[in-house]
Structure formats: structure tokens, C-alpha cells
Amino acid sequence: xxxxxxxxxxxxxxxxxxxxxERRTWSLDGPHFLxxxxxxxAIDTRGTGPRLLVGVRSEHxxxxxxxxDDLGGSWHERDDGAIRFPADTGAAxxxxxxxxxxxxxxPGVVWAGCEPTSLWRSDDRGETFSLVRGLWxxxxxxxxxxxxxxxxxxxxxxxxxxxxxxxxxxxxxxxxSDDGGTSWRAANHGISAYFLPNPHPEFGQCVHKIxxxxxxxxxxxxxxxxxxxxxxxxxxxxxxxEDGLPSxxxxxxLAHPTTPGTAWVVPLTADGxxxxxxxxxxxxxxNDAGGNWNEVGSGLPDRCWVSVLRDAATVDDAEPTGVYLGxxxxxxxxxxxxxxxFSLVAAHLPDVLSIRAAGLG
Amino acid sequence: MVGVxxxxxLQELAGGARRLDVEVPVDGTVxxxxxxxxVAHPALRRRLMDETGxxxxxxxxxxxxxxxxxxxxxxTPVADGAVVHILASVAGG
Numbered sequence: 001x002x003x004x005x006x007x008x009x010x011x012x013x014x015x016x017x018x019x020x021x022e023r024r025t026w027s028l029d030g031p032h033f034l035x036x037x038x039x040x041x042a043i044d045t046r047g048t049g050p051r052l053l054v055g056v057r058s059e060h061x062x063x064x065x066x067x068x069d070d071l072g073g074s075w076h077e078r079d080d081g082a083i084r085f086p087a088d089t090g091a092a093x094x095x096x097x098x099x100x101x102x103x104x105x106x107p108g109v110v111w112a113g114c115e116p117t118s119l120w121r122s123d124d125r126g127e128t129f130s131l132v133r134g135l136w137x138x139x140x141x142x143x144x145x146x147x148x149x150x151x152x153x154x155x156x157x158x159x160x161x162x163x164x165x166x167x168x169x170x171x172x173x174x175x176x177s178d179d180g181g182t183s184w185r186a187a188n189h190g191i192s193a194y195f196l197p198n199p200h201p202e203f204g205q206c207v208h209k210i211x212x213x214x215x216x217x218x219x220x221x222x223x224x225x226x227x228x229x230x231x232x233x234x235x236x237x238x239x240x241x242e243d244g245l246p247s248x249x250x251x252x253x254l255a256h257p258t259t260p261g262t263a264w265v266v267p268l269t270a271d272g273x274x275x276x277x278x279x280x281x282x283x284x285x286x287n288d289a290g291g292n293w294n295e296v297g298s299g300l301p302d303r304c305w306v307s308v309l310r311d312a313a314t315v316d317d318a319e320p321t322g323v324y325l326g327x328x329x330x331x332x333x334x335x336x337x338x339x340x341x342f343s344l345v346a347a348h349l350p351d352v353l354s355i356r357a358a359g360l361g
Numbered sequence: 362m363v364g365v366x367x368x369x370x371l372q373e374l375a376g377g378a379r380r381l382d383v384e385v386p387v388d389g390t391v392x393x394x395x396x397x398x399x400v401a402h403p404a405l406r407r408r409l410m411d412e413t414g415x416x417x418x419x420x421x422x423x424x425x426x427x428x429x430x431x432x433x434x435x436x437t438p439v440a441d442g443a444v445v446h447i448l449a450s451v452a453g454g
Contacts, residue, residue: 058408059419059452060370060408060419060420060449060450060452061371061408061409061417061420061449062407062408062411062417064407077404079403079404079407080403080407081407081412084412085412085413087412087413090413092412092413092415093411
């Protein structure tokens with residue numbers, strides 16, 4: 001297998017881990033952007049060479065998007081900023097929450113989910129972005145409210161075979177576009193918003209993460225603020241799939257890139273107890289799209305009282321699929337057997353906000 | 362001409378300069394100074410102000426030793442020969 005790159009974004013910088021021996025051992029390079037948080041990472045492998053794209057934010061100096069075409073040897077940014085709200089919006093970029101390369105058939109396109117709640121499109125591999133007005137101008141926007149971490153689009157899914165897009169925001173829920181982002185509709189039917197007076201609103205759900213099944217965007221998984229769901233109609237309707245889980249609370253959900261029906265969640269006890277149940281950090285894996293869940297993750301720690309945030313988990317494109325988890329106490333774990341067992345890649349980093357992994361060809 | 366003292370963390374974006382001199386009009390303001398900085402150093406300006414023109418919350422700007430937030434903010438006048446000192450506020454964990 002070729003080299004594998006694991007990019008680790010933390011609250012105080014970015015680290016780049018490389019493995020050349022089937023993900024058994026890792027070398028760690030960093031920190032890049034010391035004392036700046038890195039909540040969004042993309043490894044775009046669609047071009048002639050991999051491009052690293054990161055959302056970086058300084059408490060003092062604000063947010064920006066930077067890229068590297070030499071695996072972190074040098075970093076670049078637009079002088080005037082890759083993402084700038086148009087003057088008529090009166091808004092200012094607060095944080096880049098998600099950077100998502102589109103499909104290979106749209107090689108220049110990268111999507112960004114940002115705070116305040118907005119979606120952006122780049123046609124030059126992430127160097128400049130344009131505000132997706134269809135979502136920004138949606139009449140629901142004034143009623144979207146911040147989750148605890150802020151008001152942002154944090155998940156972006158693009159269908160490689162059509163113009164369908166699905167985004168998720170906290171809080172607001174899932175929104176769907178079938179025309180490349182021109183028009184949008186709420187897509188939350190069946191998802192509970194138990195914390196609202198009307199627990200079944202059209203929008204306002206607190207979705208923490210969505211992921212597309214290997215079959216495509218027609219089958220989606222959602223980890224909500226209490227509630228794990230699946231949609232078999234691209235988000236039009238959702239059904240709970242949480243039987244067999246120790247808790248329906250958590251932040252992340254991952255889907256297998258090539259095996260239909262396989263997905264992972266990392267449960268936390270509850271809204272009011274955001275720690276692994278019993279202090280045992282574990283994954284739960286389904287191989288039948290949520291019909292059944294099995295606890296996996298030998299090698300993950302007991303007596304662990306930290307959480308895995310929504311983007312501090314990822315899968316790679318290797319065979320077998322690697323699963324990666326990063327924790328708020330600065331540990332990163334890798335599984336080379338689809339979650340059955342994990343080993344430590346790095347420890348004692350700042351709290352992990354985002355991780356992404358990809359083979360380097 | 363107004364002298365602007367650049368914090369160490371941003372000097373790379375100022376071409377390595379510790380101090381930049383900026384032309385301001387008669388009756389110029391701190392806002393004019395920061396906009397003037399951005400002509401030659403747009404990435405530097407972006408670290409100081411967001412795209413609405415608001416000085417970032419943890420950026421402190423002093424004119425001849427006085428914090429502009431205790432004055433009239435970006436409308437604070439700057440006289441020829443004034444020194445504008447930009448500092449990161451003490452914050453974070």
C-alpha cells in the first residue's frame with residue numbers, strides 16, 4: 001500500500017501523520033499553525049497531486065482558509081481571503097466548519113460549510129469561494145439558532161451522479177437541494193426535536209452529523225442530539241435506528257466508503273453527560289444499515305471521560321478501510337480492521353477537532 | 362504620516378516590518394489608517410478587521426497610548442506623526 005496521510009486538526013494547531021507500513025507505525029509532523037484551531041480539513045486527491053485544505057482560526061486574528069500542494073511543506077492563502085461574505089449580507093466569517101471536495105467528475109469543486117450558517121462553493125480547488133445564495137436567502141434562516149458550538153453548516157454531502165446536495169446545520173437540521181444549491185427545502189421529517197415545544201417541527205432539529213451510505217446519497221445516516229436515524233429517500237423521511245446502542249447521543253457518524261450498510265457511531269451517555277457510557281470509549285458498528293449494532297473497538301481506552309467531536313472521526317480510502325477517532329484529550333486512534341481493534345497514533349495533542357485520512361497514491 | 366507598530370505574530374504579513382508608515386488625510390482616523398494598511402498588505406488588514414470593517418474582538422488598537430475602544434473607535438482621529446500601536450489582547454487558554 002502507498003503512503004497514508006492522516007491530518008489532525010486540533011484546538012492549537014495541525015499535525016500531519018504519515019504511515020508507510022500499512023498503518024502500523026506513524027511519523028508525526030507538526031505543529032503547523034501553532035496556537036490556531038483547525039476545525040476543518042480536506043485532503044483533495046482528485047488532482048495530479050494531493051491538496052491539503054484547512055480552515056484555520058485564531059482567537060485574535062480570525063479565520064482563514066489555507067492550502068498546501070506539498071503535504072504541508074508550504075502553505076498559501078488568498079490575501080483577500082478565500083471566504084468573504086458579500087457586503088450586502090452584513091455578515092462576517094466566524095469559522096470554517098467543513099471543507100468537502102466534490103466528486104471526481106467535478107474536479108475543481110469544493111464545498112465549505114461555515115459559521116454563521118452558510119454554504120460556499122469553490123470552483124478552483126478551494127482558493128476562492130462564492131456564497132450559495134439559495135441557502136443564505138432561505139426564509140428559514142432567520143429562525144436557525146446556534147447550537148452550543150455556534151451556528152454553522154457542519155456537514156456537506158454531494159451526489160457524484162446528480163446535482164443533489166444535502167447539508168446539515170446546528171441547529172436547523174438537514175436541508176436538501178436537487179439542483180446544485182439553487183433551491184433548498186428542509187428534510188427532517190421523522191427526526192425528533194424533543195427540546196422544542198413542538199418536537200416534530202419542519203426544521204430546527206439539532207443534527208450533529210450526517211453521512212452517506214456507500215450506495216450513495218439516497219441512503220443517509222444522521223447522528224442527532226439524542227437520536228440516530230437513517231433515511232432511504234435522500235432525506236425526505238427518516239426512521240430511528242438506535243435499538244442496540246447504549247445511548248442515542250453522540251456527535252459523529254461515519255459510513256463505509258464502499259460497503260453498503262456499514263456505518264459507525266461513537267455513543268456518549270447523554271446530553272447532560274457527554275462522556276462515553278461507563279467511561280468506556282467504544283465504537284458501535286452496523287453492517288445492516290442500523291438494523292443491528294455491535295460494540296467494537298478493542299484497544300480503545302477504559303476510564304476515558306472525553307468525547308469524540310463531530311469531525312474528529314473519519315475513514316480512509318484504503319483496503320481494508322481504516323477508521324480513525326480523535327478525542328478531546330488529544331489522542332488519535334486508528335483501526336486497520338474496520339473498527340474491530342484500534343491502536344494509538346498520537347497522544348498528548350491539544351483537543352482534536354477534525355481529522356481526515358487518505359492514501360497518497 | 363502615521364507610524365503603525367505591528368505585533369510580532371503579524372510581521373510576516375507586513376513584509377517582516379516591525380513598523381509601517383501610512384499616509385492619512387488631514388482629519389484622518391484610525392479607520393483610515395487600517396484601510397491604508399490594507400492597500401499594500403490585505404492579508405494583514407484581514408487579521409485586524411473582518412469583512413464588515415469591524416476590528417476583531419481580541420485586537421487592541423492604541424493611538425499614542427490610548428485604547429480606541431475608550432474613545433471613538435475607528436473614528437478616533439490620528440494626527441500627523443501619531444503612533445498607532447496594534448496589540449493582541451491578553452486572552453485565551
